Amino acid sequence: MTQDEQKQLVAREALRYVVDDAWIGVGSGSTANLFIDELAKIRHRIKGAVASSARTAERLKSHGIDVEELNNVSDIPVYIDGADEVTVHGAMIKGGGGALTREKIVAAVARRFVCIADASKLVDVLGTFPLPVEVIPMARSYVARELVKLGGYPAWRMGFTTDNGNVILDVSGLSIVDPSALEDRINGIAGVVTVGVFARRGADVILLGGDDGVRTLVPKR
Secondary structure, eight states: OOHHHHHHHHHHHGGGGOOTTSEEEEOOSHHHHHHHHHHGGGGGGSSEEEESSHHHHHHHHHTTOOBOOGGGOSOOSEEEEOOSEEOTTSOEEOOTTSOHHHHHHHHHHOSOEEEEEEGGGBOSSBOSSOEEEEEOGGGHHHHHHHHHHTTOEEEEOTTOOOTTSOEEEEEESOOBSSHHHHHHHHHTSTTEEEESEEOTTOOSEEEEEETTEEEEEOOOO
8 A cells, every 4th residue: 555545544534533513623734635635525514624834725725615714713623634753652743844833833722633644654753854943034043053952953944934934944863752851942942933843732643544544543641
């Protein structure tokens, strides 16, 4: 089974977690896009969606799904999004597509976070995938120096600007054995908007697509 077929499996499985007559939070990226395509088939069952990126909003609208601003929504029963890496404990690296800040905000509001991914995304220790950090442009060099002090090798994602008008530093060389501590440490650097470690608010359910179908993990808190 190909990676795309595995993603398709979890995108379809995620429909089981959609709450009727409610707003749903929708993430960004290739797996989330497949979920949006599946969600379109049951769009009459939901009020609409809160999107974590401009691209996600466009895709939702193209399927006839109403998109609402987060400021106008007080309750999101479930947020469904992919991950670049995820552990069995529900900690993730996200932001390969550059939407990490809005993804983290929508995830914080949602009562339940369902992570959908192909089996290759499950890791024992986060850090093989370069860790994205969204940074205020004027602080780019300073933040990069601080990330070097943490043992990382930051690279400016040149030519890319987030939906918030900021830049991304992708940090390689990290072995993230304590995701929550690193999340706090990097978020505390002046000029950092947010870091792509999702540990303080990790996944409540992980759906992994594999050759044998979908495996469901429920991390213990």
